[in-house]
Amino acid sequence: MSAMITAAEVAEIMDCSESMGYNIIKTLNEELEAKGFITRRGRVSRKYFCERTGLMLESEVIQNAEIH
Secondary structure (H helix, E strand, O other): OOOEEEHHHHHHHHOOOHHHHHHHHHHHHHHHHHOOOOOEOOEEEHHHHHHHHOOOOHHHHHHHHHHO
């Protein structure tokens, strides 16, 4: 699994259109750029996406279960 999440994945997770997924990514990337991070258009850090949405993706649930 990639460290970056795409608009299509965001759309599926958030149950919205891919266009809205791009808007969400754009907002998150603007926040990261303001903090001095380098971003890539159309993708955002999976970790940052989870932090900002309060969601835990399936892979993280599995990793947390293995740790505990």
